Amino acid sequence: MDPRVLVAILSVVVLADLSVADKEDSKSALEPVNEVAECSASCFDAIKPIIDHIMVSKTTADEGRDLEDQLILLMNEIKIKDEQIHALSKINDEQRNTINTLTKNNDALIKAQNDNQELIRIINSESNERKNERKKIEENKIEIKIKDELIKKKDKEIQENPDKAVSKDAQNNDLASQISVITRNLIEANEKLSIRDEINSCTTAEKGIYHIKLPGMSAFEAPCNGSGWLVIQRRMDGSVNFNRGWAKYRDGFGNLTGEFFIGLEKLYQITQSSQYELLISLGKINGSTAFVKYDNFKIGSEENSYPLESVGNFSGDAGDSLKYDEKMKFSTFDRDNDMYRIDNCPEMYNGGWWFNNCGGSSLNGYFYKNGKQENSSKGGVIWGSWQEWNWKVSLTFVEMMIRPKPF
Incomplete structure (x- = not known):
């Protein structure tokens, strides 16, 4: 082939390649240039054998030397273009990294924006709560203002109608008095329940001496008989x-495990707290025994001389010798409250009791161990209805007991 033809072909190819490269230079640095680089390299590889053949076959003619110089220039230009393309490729990689970084930053900005929106929502919510609180405060202010106006109105009415104000004060005083009475009654009711509970502890206890604490009194001891009864008096020897x-x-006096009397003040405190039953067990020297029970035993206060306020109904085989003395005050040798005007019953019977007219009973009388009243000036332990009113007989055993009456 004619070398000049080949030179012309190569010139067209190279110029076409250079034209493409020039167009690529005019593009934005942000567009990819890999396709241009790949084209330049492949074109150069295709024509390089031809160029080598031309260099071997060239003549010493002036045209050959000119063509060689032109080819060298073209190759230098191609090399420069390749370097520019590589430089552009490197710039494009850096721009890709920059875009990735920007993308990450954008994601962070979006997340921050979402967080800000949530914070704005919370702030708006708190703001609404504060608005509600302010609204309530304003409503309370209005309510207070209305109440102040009502108070002023009431004050004005009181000033204009003092009689009505006095009437209101009287009503308030009456209410306060009623409340005081109710409170006092509640306190007394609680005390009575407390006493009943204390005595009830004896109803479930075994036989023995038990510690008892009543409101307003010092603690004391008393025997329980083991059958639910609190012993208040005993005569036996x-x-x-x-x-x-x-x-x-x-x-009170005596020995709790033997003969004793519990005391009138204790009996008063106990029997005033609730309704109590009284059980009296009696015994004679011959071994015979009997009992009598009363269903409502109660005595009054010392201020009224501990009167026998009530005994209630009786039952039992010993008969009733106490009803006759009901309502009578208690008498002792140093405080005669009986109805017998000739003599002092406690002195005659050598013991205190609720004597009427020296009556039909005296369970605190003089104790005759042989069961016979031998001295007419010392009345014995008697329960007339069981002794057929025979005052010559004196009982050798007595036990008085009480317990709360079941509801």
Whole structure:
């Protein structure tokens, strides 16, 4: 082939390649240039054998030297274009990294924007709560203002109508008095329940001495008989003198495991708290026994001389010898409250009791161990209805017991 033809072909190819490269230079640096680089390299590889052949076959003619110089220039230009393309490729990679970084930053900005929106929502919510609180405060202010106006109106009415104000004060005082009475009654009711509970502890206890605490009184001890009854008096051997004065009968005396009297003040506190039953067990020297029970035993206060306020109905085989003395005050040798005007019953019977007219009973009388009243000036332990009113007989065993009456 004619070398000049080949030179012409190569010139067209190279110029076409250079034209493409020039167009690529005019594009934005952000567009990819890989396709141009690949084209330049492949074109150069295709024509390189031809160029080598031409260089071997060239003549020493002037045209050959000119063509060689032109080819060298073209190759230098191609090399420069390749370097420019590589430089553009590197710039494009850096721009890709920049875009990735921008994308990440954009994602962070979007997340931050979402967080800000949530914060704005919370702030708006808190703002609404504050608005509601302010609204409530304003409503309370209005309510207070209305109440102040009502108070002023009431004050004005009181000033204009003092009689009505006095009437209201009187009503308030009456209400306060009623409340005070109700409160006092509640306190007394609680005290009575407390006493009943204390005595009830004896109803479930075994036989023995038990500690009892009543409201307003010092604690004391008393025996329980093991069958639910609290023992308040016992006569069994004459070991204790029952011819005592008022103070002793008020406070109690004797031996809790033997002969004793519990005391009138304790009996008053106990029997006023609830309804109590009284059980009296009796015994004679011959071994015979009997009992009598009353269903409503109650005594009054010391201020009224501990009267026998009530005994209620009776039952039992010993008969009733106490009803006759009901409503009578208690008497001792140093405080005569009986109805017998000739003599002092406690002195005659050597013991305190609720004597009417020296009556039909005296369970605190003089104790005759042989069961016979041998001294006419010392009345014995008697329960007339069981002794067929025979005053010559004196009982050798007595036990008085109480318990709360079941509801």
